Amino acid sequence: MTIEIDKLTFDNNGLIPAIVQDDRTGKVLMLAYMNEEALQKTIDTKETWFYSRSRQELWNKGATSGNRQQVQRLLFDCDQDTILVQVLPQGPACHTGEETCFHKKAFEQATSSREVVQEVVDEIKERHNNPVEGSYTTYLFREGLDKILKKVGEETTEVVIGAKNRDKAEVTSELADLTYHSLVLMEELGVTVEDVKNELRKRRPNREVLRNE
Template identity: 60%
Template sequence: MIDNIKFDDKGLITAVVQDANTKEVLTVAYMNKESLEKTIASGETWFYSRSREELWHKGATSGNTQKVVSIKADCDKDALVVEVLPAGPACHTGTTSCFTEVIQENAKVGSVSIISQLADIIKKRELEMPEGAYTTYLFDKGIDKICKKVGEEATEVVIGAKNRDAEEVKWEAADLIYHLLVLLQEQKVSVFDVLNVLEKRHEEK
């Protein structure tokens, strides 16, 4: 694979680092042949610093390592996408992604990344059980209450669909997804494991 990679005249290639679960772009860095080899061998990201002119292992000092899931080259083999499972923030500022500054946004659209964010919040709620939070109330009442809410919200989605009310379907589906995420957390089933099942089913078709 490495022999087919087209490094530039400085021996570098652009590496776009992406969260393997959420598909969010975390950062853009550079690799040379040695850092790419180290990344493949170690299973964690290594990059080449153009300013320091040296290799650097992501998370070596901060602990915010990135476990490599896959490395893909583009059609011209002069750029890489590195899918990772991050152990912490990707950016030195402490943010999940380096891409936080909005230059232009013509329209706000929903993103599947909210699923992972919501799952993280629900997990934190179960751990900390803050007083007054609705999620705390659900965990406090237990599995029967959570299952009841999932059933109720599923029924509301069906009613909205039967009424041909797209607005109602949209809001009730959001409620259903939230309560389903609560149920998954109560059962200690990762939403990403569920998504993996969907991917496997898609591959089999």
């Protein structure tokens, strides 16, 4: 992880705002401030370090709570006066116990579906680790791999039938069913969404090469 600290613009107090974002979901988790030392510690340790304006000292996110943030990448904006820190959170970002500090809704034009896949993944994992009587997901895990595979096959067939009928609503519904059962299968086999994303990324053409052709 490299960043040219001397090219960044710190304010008169030697601070720069750092926006922390969940690398998996894109959700903004918190806003804090770094000085040069906090930024360097973040680079060196691959964990987030900030400067507390009230206590006037460095602090390592999660050092006391255990809710650490593993840094995946650092980016800075076009004016070089704000840092974006993309992390894998090991727990809630907010001191209230909420996943993100930005949990108080002020306005919403429409419900966002951006994080729904990760939410379903988390719910499936919870049912796998903590079975609940009467839960369909718990039932699938209890029945085992053959049952899960049978459902994946059935839902795949339903998608094909809906597509042959050119029924958009039916295909949409069946694709949702197939996605859910595929996610259950992935949990059963230890395959993550990130594994699939990385595989897709490897299959993409090198855009830098294409631009130079």
